[in-house]
Amino acid sequence: MQNTAVLENEQSSQYKLMGIEMKYFIPITIVVFVATYLGVLPKGMLGAFPLMMILGAILNEIGNKTPIVKDYFGGGPIVIIFASAALISYxxxxxxGKTIMTSFMKGEGFLNFYIAALITGSILGMNRKLLIKAALRYLPVIIGGVACAILLTGVTGALLGYGFKKAVFYIAIPIMGGGMGAGAVPLAQMFGQAMSKDPAELLSVMVPAVALGNAVAIVVGGILSKIGKKNKNLSGDGKLLKDQTNDIGGQEKETELKISFENMGKGLLFACTFFIFGKMLAKYINLHPYALMILSVAAVKGTGLIKREYEQCASQWFQFIMKNFTPALLVGIGVAYTSLDAVIKAFSPTYILLVFTTIIGAVIGTAIIGHLLGFYMIEGSITAGLCMANMGGTGDVAVLSASDRMELMPFAQISSRIGGAFMLILTSALLKFFL
Incomplete structure (x- = not known):
């Protein structure tokens, strides 16, 4: 028995990538890379998947182990995007290899496939009561932060000669959009369609803003925590609401659906069907299919039209996709949508100042509206402001850790999921107004 325990201990302590021991991962990597360099890597997902998954796993590990980068700039996701772009550029x-991955992302629809799973699973997977209550009380605080961030950044951009619309669409909205997969990437698709521009060109300007915005949000989270300690009237010491009897963070207990291959298959079907439904609606309604898909999923969730069992199936499918294919997706973003030359050209003192302006605007807007709706100003700014401006799930953890308020994670998740979806809907409407 003791020998068995020791053996299991040794096996669990072995270094792994993608959960695979290195004695297997290395030969797999060699086969895929050699096939790529020999020009025999299969076209389509059969070749794209292994190449993108291996590159994503390696670069993600590097990013998550690199000091400063892992703590302030988003870690793995940022390294995957920029390193992938560099590997192509040089x-x-x-x-x-570039052709196979680019075709898979654009022509074969992997990006849309991922986004369909993300939107459907993340919204249907939420607690229904929490979603409804959040819409009534928490979302107005998010809207206040977004409005202030957009207005302040736009005006600053106009005064500095960068341009109001350019500052809003290229910097403020991407930062407040909920990260890469659910934010900058679909936004670039929407902008590209509305402006008749290449999404790759647009994304190359947005990605640096999202990365820098994430870093600034983490630092500001730490600063707000210190302000809260010195000004007790502004902070709830981790409690969001002044009215403690109205806690929208509580979640009802429910029986979790057993994870199974069949359930994930059901979830896949629901995700694809909602995406198709969004495309159908776009034929008759002048909004982007992503926005219409989000509205339809939210409407179905809010009205309880789908059995909870199937909602959990969609959530399981999303979790599977997110866990296994997010690094691969980020490789595709780096390869197919990121130009290093455009990224370098985008950086300037004005650009950096506008990123800071966006974060400050988000903090001010959420603090004011939150205060009016009975939220503590510090906690309201951290959850509805900074957790909108960071890079989604990993950014939520980083911001809440820096501000020492991990107990606010349910609200941070609302910002990342529902807030990010709201930004896509808002952007679709703004594009119709401004263009």
Whole structure:
């Protein structure tokens, strides 16, 4: 028995990537890379998936182990995007590898496939009561932060000669959009369609803003925590609401659906159907399909039209996709949508100042509206402001850790999920207004 325990201990302590021991991961990597360099990597998902998954796993590990980068700039996701773009720009990955991955992302619809799973699973997977209560009380605070961030950044951009619309659409909205997969990437698709521009060009300007905005949000989270300690009237010491009897963070207990292959298959079907439904609605309603998909999923969730069992199936499918394919997706973003030259050209003192302006605007707006609705100003700014401006799930953890308020995670998740979805809907409407 003791020998068995020791053996299990040794096995669990072995270094792994993607949960695979290195004695297996290395040969797999060699096979895929050699096939790429020999020009025999299969086209389509059969070749794209292994190449993107391996690159994503390696670069993600590097990013999550690199000091400063892992703590302030988003860690793995940022390294995956920029390193992938660099590998293409400097010819480290041969042209055939680039072509296969780019085609898979754009022509074969992997990006839309991922976004469909993300939107459907994240919204249907939420607690229904929490969603409804959040819409009534928490979302107005988010809207206040978004409005202030957009207005302040737009005006600052106009005064500095950067341009009101450019500052709003290229910097403020991407930062407040909920990260990469649910924010900058679909936003670039929407902007590209509305402006008749290449999404790759737009994303190259947005990605640096999202990365820098994430870093600034984490630092500001720590600063707000210190302000809260010195000004007790502004902080609830981790409690969001002044009215403690109205706690929208509580969640009803429910029986979790057993994870199974069949359930994930059901979830896949629901995700794809909602995406198709959004495309159908876009034929008759002048909004982007992503926005219409979000509205339809939220309406179905809010009205309880789908059995909870199937909602959990969609959530399981989303969790599977997110866990296994997020690094691969980020590789695709780096390869197909990120130009290092455009990224370098985007950086300037004005650009950096506008990123800071966006974060400050989010803090001010949520503090004011939150105060009027009975929220503590510090906690309201952290959850509805900074957790909108960071990079989604990993950003939520970083911001709440820096501000020492991990107990506010349910609200941070609302900002990342529902707040990010709201930004896509808002952007679709703003594009119709401004363009």
């Amino acid at each position: 010819g480290v990955i041969p042209e055939n």
